[in-house]
Each structure stands twice: as structure tokens, then as C-alpha cells.
Amino acid sequence: MKVVITFCVILTSFSLASAQSPEQELEALGIELFTPPKPIANYVKAVRTGNLVFLAGHGPGKADGTNIKGRLGDDLTIEQGYEAARVAAIAMLSSLKAEIGDLGKVTRIVKVTGMVNSTPDFYDQPKVINGCSDLLVEIFGEKGKHARAAVGMASLPSNIAVEIEMIVEVIP
């Protein structure tokens, strides 16, 4: 009996050790979320309806207010695009945390739409949007695996490199 209990305690510890909170995962990666800037128009960064949160299209905006700009296939490499998509994911997670308070409430990243500022002959949108997808899975594990679209846009606001939106399922 004692052995069984001890074994269970050990199992639970392992399980806890491997299941850090999203906030702890972010900290381990050295990523700091920030207070999202208020939109300067009649829209908001996130709307919750039932147990879904719809995030606005987010650019690769950093905490200091700067953005990663440029077009893939022209003035940005795939690696720079990947980094831009990762920065956009951090911006989305910042808006999501501002909306729901605790990223531990996320039960599933449902859908990501990754829109890449592209020349007509740039065909590697998936490699760019992986910068967002990879971070989501680093933070949320299996819950972070989402349905995705990755497509090329003629142009984006202020010539930002990517604009990404997502739909997230949270606990009721």
C-alpha cells in the first residue's frame, strides 16, 4: 500500500514537472509579455464569445512600439519572416492574457491565419508562419496545435512583414 502511494506521488511529481504553466514556459524561454497598446480606432484586440476568444490581426509589434517591416521575397529573408511571425505570436499572447487574465485557461489554440507580406513570386509562407506555430506549441504543447492557413498578401498596414490572427478556446 505504502509502495503504491509513493509510486503515485512520484508519478504526479513527474507529471507536474513536465506540465509547466504557459506563463512558466514563457519565462523559461525568456519571453516577456507586455501591455498591448490601445488600438487608435473603433476596434479592440480581442473579443470573447462563449468559450472562444477571437484575436484581432496582430503585426510583429514589440513592447517598445516598433514593428518588423518589409516584404518577403524582396527585402526580408525567410529567417527574418520567421522571427516576425514569432514576434506577432508574442503580441497575440499579450492581448490574450490581457483578455483572459491567465494563459492557463487556454484549452486549445483552434485556428491561426497567417498573412505574409509577399511578392508575387514568394512561395514560402508556411516557413514564415512556423515562427508563430512553433512558439504556440512550445508554450501550450498539444493544446497549441491549431488548424492553420498561411497565405501571401499584396500589402499590409504600414508595410509590416506579417499580420496574424487566431481563435482560442478557453475554459467556460
Next chain:
Amino acid sequence: MKVVITFCVILTSFSLASAQSPEQELEALGIELFTPPKPIANYVKAVRTGNLVFLAGHGPGKADGTNIKGRLGDDLTIEQGYEAARVAAIAMLSSLKAEIGDLGKVTRIVKVTGMVNSTPDFYDQPKVINGCSDLLVEIFGEKGKHARAAVGMASLPSNIAVEIEMIVEVIP
């Protein structure tokens, strides 16, 4: 007792005065909704699932069947684009009213995706889509504030200036 009742009546009147129905707000703005033209293909203008209504992509089509056409950055100014987005919003509200009967059932505009017919060097999609966002907030107040994406498209059907879709939460 009489004083309390009178006070309540006054309060209620104020509250009613400041909370006009969406239909009254539209009338005050001189906007007339219209019967949406039937799509000529195997799709519809709106689908309700649970308490969400998904609107099809709507162009800037007017009651008389004409459309605002042209590309931003080339043959249309930002002001003309703003007007096109406002006209697309009126078309969407027409389809929404046809679907749910009474715009007073709207509890939240959840998401707007604003797709702007753009040259590669046009970067002001948000200023264009404000034409839709501003009208939604004029009509629905705080309930009209939505998550939004505003992006540049290589081309749109019949060379229309914008195509906008939205997701709306309605009472169950």
C-alpha cells in the same frame, strides 16, 4: 413612494433616450437597409450556428445594384475607400437583418475581416476599414467594438474596392 416612482420613470426615460435601437440609430443617420440580392451561386449571405452569425464577404454594393470599384493606391483615394467600407457595412447589416429579423438581437460584433483591393505600396488599409468600424460603433455602441484585421489583397471580384466579412453574436 410617489417620488420614488416618478424618479424611476425619469431614469427609465433617460435610459431609453440614450439607448436607441440599432434600427433607430440607422434612421437617425439617414441609412436605409435593403433586401440583399440573392447570390447567383451555391452560397448564402449569412449562416447562423448557435448564437453566432457568420456573414459572407460583402462588397460595397448599394441598394440599386451598383458597386464601388477600383484599387487603393491607384484609382481610389483613402476617403473613397473609407466610403466603400461604410457601404459594405450597410450591405452586411442588410444581410444580417434579413437573417435575424431585428438588429436589437445583436449582443456583440465579434470579428471584422476587412480586405482592401490594394497596390503593393498601399499601406493604409486600417484607415479604409475604419469606414466599416466607425459605422458599427455608431449603430451598436460598445457592443459594436470588434476584433479586426485589415489587409491588402492582390485583387477582388469585379474589381470592387473592398470585401468585408464579419462574425456577430446574437441572443440565443
Next chain:
Amino acid sequence: MKVVITFCVILTSFSLASAQSPEQELEALGIELFTPPKPIANYVKAVRTGNLVFLAGHGPGKADGTNIKGRLGDDLTIEQGYEAARVAAIAMLSSLKAEIGDLGKVTRIVKVTGMVNSTPDFYDQPKVINGCSDLLVEIFGEKGKHARAAVGMASLPSNIAVEIEMIVEVIP
């Protein structure tokens, strides 16, 4: 009494005859669904949340792994684009069946977003995406009628002709 029962049996038979299952409709059209290839990145082909299934953006990928490539307005005709949209619909139905097991569980195709690889002067995206919409209505009848957007993209991954995503309502 006997007459009534017989009449009911006849009615039921007629009703069954005209309401084939989606799988039977597919077979009648000579369409075979296939096991969708595993995405090679941190995303999945479909995510279910509540009674909605969000499908990833699907290209015109066939069972043999090949894709229909090219740009509308340049190296593909509208007919070829229509065929590409139909192939993308088959790919989506394959992913949907893999997710929910039985297409008879579909209660409504809610939304289709059809993104067409387009030159700036190609304006017939709706005629292309009809290839998807027509098949959905062939398979699901009235339940297959969806809200839709059809738009022109600057470029798509691997230069595929179309990328289409959809949202489907299924039985709880």
C-alpha cells in the same frame, strides 16, 4: 389502418431514397476521399471546438501527393481554377472525415473562405471558388449552402492555384 401504415412505409422509402448519405453521394460522383498527409509543421488539418470544426487552409492536393499549381489571370484558365477548387474541397472533406469519422454528422457547412492565386487584373474569383461550393451542395444539399468569401491573393505556398478553408457545424 393497414393502408396508413403502407402509405407511411412508402413515404419513408421515398424520403430515404432522396436522402443519400454524404458518403453515398461522393461514391455516386466517383469521388474517393483519402488519408490526408500529415502536416510537416506544428499544425493540424482540423480542430473541433464544441460543435464547430475549423479546417486548415487546404490546397488542391490530390491523393497521389501532387498539387494543381499556377496563377489565375496568367497560367491557368477559369475552368482549371474551378477544377482546383473542387480538388481542394475533396481534400477538405478528406480531412473532415478523418476528424469526425462520418460525414453524416455534418449539420451545416457554415463558412468557406476561398483564396485564389491571382494577378492584379484577375476579377473572377467567385467563378473559381464555385468549384468548391458546387461540390459541397452536391454532397450535402441545403446543409451545404455556406457563407462565403472569394478573394485574390498575391501568392500562395508552392504557387498552388487556390487555398480554401472552412468552418463546419456537426452534431454535438
